[in-house]
Amino acid sequence: MNWWRDAVIYQVYPRSFADSDGDGIGDLLGLVDKLDYLANTLGVDAIWLCPVYPSPQIDFGYDISDHTAIDPVFGTDADFAELITAAHARGLKLIIDFVPNHTSDQHPWFQESRAGKDNPKRDWYVWADPRPDGTPPSNWTSEQGGSTWEFDQATGQYYLHSFHRTQPDVNWRNPELRAAMLKVLRHWLDRGVDGFRIDVLHLIAKDPAFTDNPPRPLPAPNGTDLQHPDYDTQWHLHDRLHPDLDGYITEIRALLDEYTARTGQERIAIGEVEAMPWTAATRFLGAQLNGVHFTFNFDFLETRWHAKALRAAIGAQEAALPPDAWPNYVLSNHDRPRLPTRLGPEHTRVAALLLLTLRGTPTLYYGEELGLSDLPIPRERWQDPLGRDQVRGPMPWTSTEHTTWLPANAHYLANTVESQLADPHSTLTLYCRLLALRRANPALHRGDYQALAGLPEHCLAYLRGTPAHTLAVLLNLGPDPATITLPRPGNALLSTSGTAPDGTRSEFQVPAHAGLIVALTRR
Ligand code: NOJ
Numbered sequence: 001m002n003w004w005r006d007a008v009i010y011q012v013y014p015r016s017f018a019d020s021d022g023d024g025i026g027d028l029l030g031l032v033d034k035l036d037y038l039a040n041t042l043g044v045d046a047i048w049l050c051p052v053y054p055s056p057q058i059d060f061g062y063d064i065s066d067h068t069a070i071d072p073v074f075g076t077d078a079d080f081a082e083l084i085t086a087a088h089a090r091g092l093k094l095i096i097d098f099v100p101n102h103t104s105d106q107h108p109w110f111q112e113s114r115a116g117k118d119n120p121k122r123d124w125y126v127w128a129d130p131r132p133d134g135t136p137p138s139n140w141t142s143e144q145g146g147s148t149w150e151f152d153q154a155t156g157q158y159y160l161h162s163f164h165r166t167q168p169d170v171n172w173r174n175p176e177l178r179a180a181m182l183k184v185l186r187h188w189l190d191r192g193v194d195g196f197r198i199d200v201l202h203l204i205a206k207d208p209a210f211t212d213n214p215p216r217p218l219p220a221p222n223g224t225d226l227q228h229p230d231y232d233t234q235w236h237l238h239d240r241l242h243p244d245l246d247g248y249i250t251e252i253r254a255l256l257d258e259y260t261a262r263t264g265q266e267r268i269a270i271g272e273v274e275a276m277p278w279t280a281a282t283r284f285l286g287a288q289l290n291g292v293h294f295t296f297n298f299d300f301l302e303t304r305w306h307a308k309a310l311r312a313a314i315g316a317q318e319a320a321l322p323p324d325a326w327p328n329y330v331l332s333n334h335d336r337p338r339l340p341t342r343l344g345p346e347h348t349r350v351a352a353l354l355l356l357t358l359r360g361t362p363t364l365y366y367g368e369e370l371g372l373s374d375l376p377i378p379r380e381r382w383q384d385p386l387g388r389d390q391v392r393g394p395m396p397w398t399s400t401e402h403t404t405w406l407p408a409n410a411h412y413l414a415n416t417v418e419s420q421l422a423d424p425h426s427t428l429t430l431y432c433r434l435l436a437l438r439r440a441n442p443a444l445h446r447g448d449y450q451a452l453a454g455l456p457e458h459c460l461a462y463l464r465g466t467p468a469h470t471l472a473v474l475l476n477l478g479p480d481p482a483t484i485t486l487p488r489p490g491n492a493l494l495s496t497s498g499t500a501p502d503g504t505r506s507e508f509q510v511p512a513h514a515g516l517i518v519a520l521t522r523r
Helices: 028-033 035-042 077-089 108-113 175-191 244-263 278-285 307-320 339-343 345-357 417-421 427-440
Strands: 009-012 046-049 093-098 149-152 157-160 195-198 268-271 328-330 361-365 448-451 459-466 469-476 482-495 504-510 514-520
Touching: 028 035, 028 077, 035 427, 077 093, 077 175, 093 175, 175 244, 244 268, 278 307, 307 448, 307 459, 339 345, 345 361, 345 427, 345 469, 345 514, 417 427, 427 482, 459 482, 469 482, 469 504, 504 514
Parallel strands: 009 046, 009 361, 046 093, 093 195, 195 268, 328 361
Antiparallel strands: 149 157, 448 459, 459 469, 469 514, 482 504, 482 514
């Protein structure tokens, strides 16, 4: 039980991962072909697969038109069955995306809902009358820019869409809609999936009175970029996080627990929620830890890349989580700039060491293990309205096979899996070594986390330990070498910069932008 606490999760963006039929778009059988790479070469434990359901692909699969089928672009139902069998045969868990907040406007539910005010599915979505002056029911703004409300001429009402206007929000207050959504979960649980990544979970309950959001002065730059300038002009107080949310989450969890109890296969839920202080985010875990198993931790995507700031971010999560809850860490995903682009490639190796040695479940984004940067695409060629195709470039397996929906560039072709596996100093080789070391050392699974104090300015160091065994992790984020003194002597097991210092010692020279793992001698 609790496999998810020890697991390393690998996020697959299926469109860009591996293409088995040569149409330029990745697919399920392509992923099946790469399971040995994931399970054995790299050595991860679970896959999170982004949406593969039928979709007009306006939001690249997050606009679902059929929750229980596979989009032909990704393969067939039989391919999905093959994927799950082949993954399980290799000891890999499979987590899939569940998108509860909205559907595509092509979904039959919405087609019915918009057919008339008296349609039985009208209330499955969020419809409201215009204000007396004809304007939308509230001032809420969408991440895609503009109002979240779209007027429907035929029925004279507005429908709500927190994202693109082709992604109408469903109404979780309607018991039939809720039952239909839980039925979707049952479908995939019956197919054998190990869990769900739940899209924008914080959004599924809104103020039923549609109270206006208060204006927000545009924040001054603080080291984090504004993701959505228009959207960020208001405090999103009323279009999310309504107290009804908690009940919906426990309903989902109860269903997962029912399957876990009945089948002996533990099923989990990971919530994707917007950035918020940890004290607020613990709400999603449920008062009796009867909510999601964890919420994705996006701190490392947003915190300033400075030793003090990172240490504070780690400490904040550690301090806020209830005793039996479990931390997690993420460096990149399909919505955000890749780490080498955001911070500079010199930070890639230290970031890998950090991700894979902290207390908590790490999630890697495909291509992260290759140190890939974003794929630059001029604005006029963006396929995603927010330009996120730049972070969804094709996984470069070899330098020859690249007729893909987004053409790889020279950087991608110079950093293939094939070439990096042959290079003992590559980023991929470092990831493989770190993952092997993590697997071999229980101290890195459930061992305690203890930050070390009194370090040079750009350094971060911590102990991970069980009573039997303690490892120290030393990271130098700065541009100059630094010396770190440990509370007791140890032997370096791994260095991100190549050769680890010899012998048993307490004082370690850590090169610029490098890190070490040290096994401490027993007391
Ligand atoms: C979050 C997903 O990660 C993103 O890709 C998507 O556009 C929105 N939710 C809407 O589903």
